[in-house]
Amino acid sequence: MSIDKEKIKHVAKLARISVDEAKVDSLTKDLNSIFKFIEQLNELNTEKVEPLTSILNQSLRSRKDEISDGKIREKILKNSPKENEEFFVVPKVVE
């Protein structure tokens, strides 16, 4: 199966990555060669195989729903590209 330019643009939209029009061609070529490689898997009949969901022979542990740290708002906000007092700031979403 081949992936066309429109498909690439759609997937880029889903992934929230804007793609330069100039780069769409080379990206389409790369992704098609990668998918050709991936599709070797179709040679295998896996009808009766259970998908592997964990490589550990243990189930995930659960923990108590308790706060173990906290009160580090300032530290967290310090890494924000834009903040206002106690909040992260984003471009206006509601008119």
Added chain:
Amino acid sequence: MADITNQSLNEIIEKVKTKKVSSTDLTKAYIKNIESAKKLNTFITTTFDQALDKAKEFDNKPNFDQLLPGIPLAVKDLFCTENIKTTAGSNILNNFVPSYESTVTKNLWSNGSFLLGKLNCDEFAMGSSNETSHYGNVINPVGDQLVPGGSSGGSSSALAADLTPATIGTDTGGSIRQPASFTGTVGLKPTYGLCSRWGIVAFASSLDQAGPMTKTIKDCAIMLESMSGFDEKDSTSINKKKEQYSKNLKDNIKGLKIGIPKEYRVDNMPKEIDELWEKGKKILKNLGAQLIDISLPHTKYALPTYYIVAPAEASSNLARYDGVRYGYRSKQGKDLIEMYEKTRSEGFGDEVKRRILIGTYVLSSGYYDAYYLKAQKVRQLIKKDFDDSFTKIDAILTPSTPSSAFKIGEKMNDPVSMYLNDIFTVPVNLAGIPALSLPAGVDKQGYPLGLQLIGKALDEQKILNIGYAIEKNCGFKNEIKKWWS
């Protein structure tokens, strides 16, 4: 005084313990080396002042009972370090300063070591040559125009160039073992769950494992012992008793059964790789091990499986980089969606974008069963190949890589040929089992070549022991001339 920095970690620890060298002098010697090796571009961030303070602190009040007494260490810039910039080799994290410390680095520091700096790597650990880093290519000390492997290329290069006595990397598909092989050093990917993933910038969570990169097998055992251990903050961490890998290291491998998988002899493999493999087999046989031909029939499907599973998990993990809470934010974009799209487009490099798009595609509506589910099923078959084999054998011997280090730029325009570098290393990640690469010879150009030892889950001690025996008998010596200083 003879140059201490070209010695093994174990020898350096002995010198510190017997007070032949102070932590401060040791740290100064590495700083001097690092400053004269800027050409190799191994460091993204250095923490010299802080390291010298820690060294002084140690010398004033030494504790020689620790595993890593007063030892300065540089680590891959994928490990979050408290109050020290952590970039993951990406532009999108060019200003990120974690407010917490990763568990594995915390373990290293609590065993007496301290941070020397953060090492360059492929962006988000996606690459096999360190050419995808936003912070530039790393040069392999083996040769001026050679890549150091990847993604832990800054780590392998810094180690081989005597810029750190040992280091740690992460391995999702070969990112510790392949660069170790390219630089004539030792690298180990532990069993999934042996080392905590907490505080490591995530790439593909069901495959990622941190592990040691060192000059010798003994050093590797010391580092693994220092960094591993149960961590309740990682829900996939294995809760078991701590092993004393270095104390229990022995080179007697008599009677062990070593599997030789026929599928690892691939088309167009250079003759030298085959010869290296033969050399490894001969050494093991001479030491009394038994060689057994085995088959891992789904080996050729490991890479295609990996290139579904890893990008799928990456596309999900990397969704967090949105320019809102931390990291880079684009100045363009008139609304929220456009801000996201521009931020991610400007913040990520080409290879990372490529993998996010692959991952988004294979997980998207209508394609999930054909790709992701299919890959999970094949992953089961690959794991079963190993499970079946390990009922008959103790460990598996293969080459680490299908070639020696290649030239910068040689494979950048062909993603699939770049991916093929990991053909021998990827199956192990999919099965969650441990493997190490150790240098065992050179090709006709004099570039190092590695052998890989694969063990069953939690059998690190056994592959370290076998590696120890090969190391003592293969006559490999890393002869790197310091052409860069």
